[in-house]
Amino acid sequence: MSNTESSDSLITTDVETGSNEQTATTDRTAVAARDLNVFYGDEQAIDDVSMEIPEKRVTALIGPSGCGKSTFLRCINRMNDMIEVCRVEGDVEFGGKNVYDSDVDPVALRRKIGMVFQKPNPFPKSIRDNVAYGLKIQGYDGDVDERVEKSLKGAALWDEVKDQLDSSGLDLSGGQQQRLCIARAIAPDPEVILMDEPTSALDPVAASKIEDLIDDLAEEYTVIIVTHNMQQAARISDRTAVFLTGGRLVEYDDTTKIFEDPEEQRVEDYITGKFG
Numbered sequence: 001m002s003n004t005e006s007s008d009s010l011i012t013t014d015v016e017t018g019s020n021e022q023t024a025t026t027d028r029t030a031v032a033a034r035d036l037n038v039f040y041g042d043e044q045a046i047d048d049v050s051m052e053i054p055e056k057r058v059t060a061l062i063g064p065s066g067c068g069k070s071t072f073l074r075c076i077n078r079m080n081d082m083i084e085v086c087r088v089e090g091d092v093e094f095g096g097k098n099v100y101d102s103d104v105d106p107v108a109l110r111r112k113i114g115m116v117f118q119k120p121n122p123f124p125k126s127i128r129d130n131v132a133y134g135l136k137i138q139g140y141d142g143d144v145d146e147r148v149e150k151s152l153k154g155a156a157l158w159d160e161v162k163d164q165l166d167s168s169g170l171d172l173s174g175g176q177q178q179r180l181c182i183a184r185a186i187a188p189d190p191e192v193i194l195m196d197e198p199t200s201a202l203d204p205v206a207a208s209k210i211e212d213l214i215d216d217l218a219e220e221y222t223v224i225i226v227t228h229n230m231q232q233a234a235r236i237s238d239r240t241a242v243f244l245t246g247g248r249l250v251e252y253d254d255t256t257k258i259f260e261d262p263e264e265q266r267v268e269d270y271i272t273g274k275f276g
């Protein structure tokens with residue numbers, strides 16, 4: 001898909017899906033922040049961050065509490081728009097376009113850049129309707145059941161729920177609910193999936209299933225994950241960005257480099273648990 005097609009789709013409410021045609025896992029850039037500053041009222045939460053996030057890789061955002069990881073993540077699909085006091089300066093490029101351009105439709109953007117939250121948040125609807133939700137909103141005219149099945153398979157949940165698609169999503173276990181939320185996020189065929197501590201509310205077995213799933217998802221999608229769990233970042237990510245207090249990005253590199261031989265002493269101190 002060319003950049004032009006991708007950016008066009010951001011300003012069209014009725015986005016055509018089926019956009020994940022690229023098969024090569026190259027190090028093309030999926031999302032780039034350029035001189036990004038974010039404020040909540042007078043308080044600065046992100047301080048002049050620039051970074052390029054590669055396509056079809058897992059990129060982890062780590063750092064101590066309050067350093068701006070979630071704020072940065074929410075900038076990428078303009079979820080911060082919902083926070084009245086939040087002001088964003090600088091660019092977030094996606095598909096050859098700054099997502100903050102005035103002609104970008106945030107709803108169309110969020111179909112291309114889906115999100116999964118810390119606490120599983122299925123709707124009080126059937127499993128099928130949870131997954132089909134985004135498709136219905138966009139007026140998807142393909143085979144919804146087929147897409148629901150594909151998405152549940154993509155979220156490694158199909159085998160567990162295929163005989164109970166009409167049951168409430170709320171009746172599933174926490175780990176299953178989170179995989180249902182992942183199925184809901186991938187149903188509209190996004191390019192990027194943002195995950196904000198997706199396993200921190202889950203037991204270790206359920207968390208481990210999600211970790212395996214993230215690895216699989218990166219074959220098709222760009223995954224950007226906030227995690228407090230450094231072992232998790234080391235296990236599942238290809239690239240790691242370390243934010244420290246004040247919303248500054250202090251080091252961003254291959255995950256092995258960050259964990260084995262970081263450039264910055266304060267990154268080593270953080271990773272070895274000396275602070276944060």
Ligand SMILES: Nc1ncnc2c1ncn2[C@@H]1O[C@H](COP(=O)(O)OP(=O)(O)OP(=O)(O)O)[C@@H](O)[C@H]1O
Nearest residue numbers: 040045063064065066067068069070071072083085
């Ligand atoms: N809705 C909001 N209104 C005002 N200030 C906010 C809001 N959300 C975050 N902040 C502030 O912005 C800064 C960064 O917060 P953010 O949640 O992005 O950090 P974080 O690194 O994700 O933290 P944690 O790891 O604890 O989730 C903090 O000082 C926080 O208090």
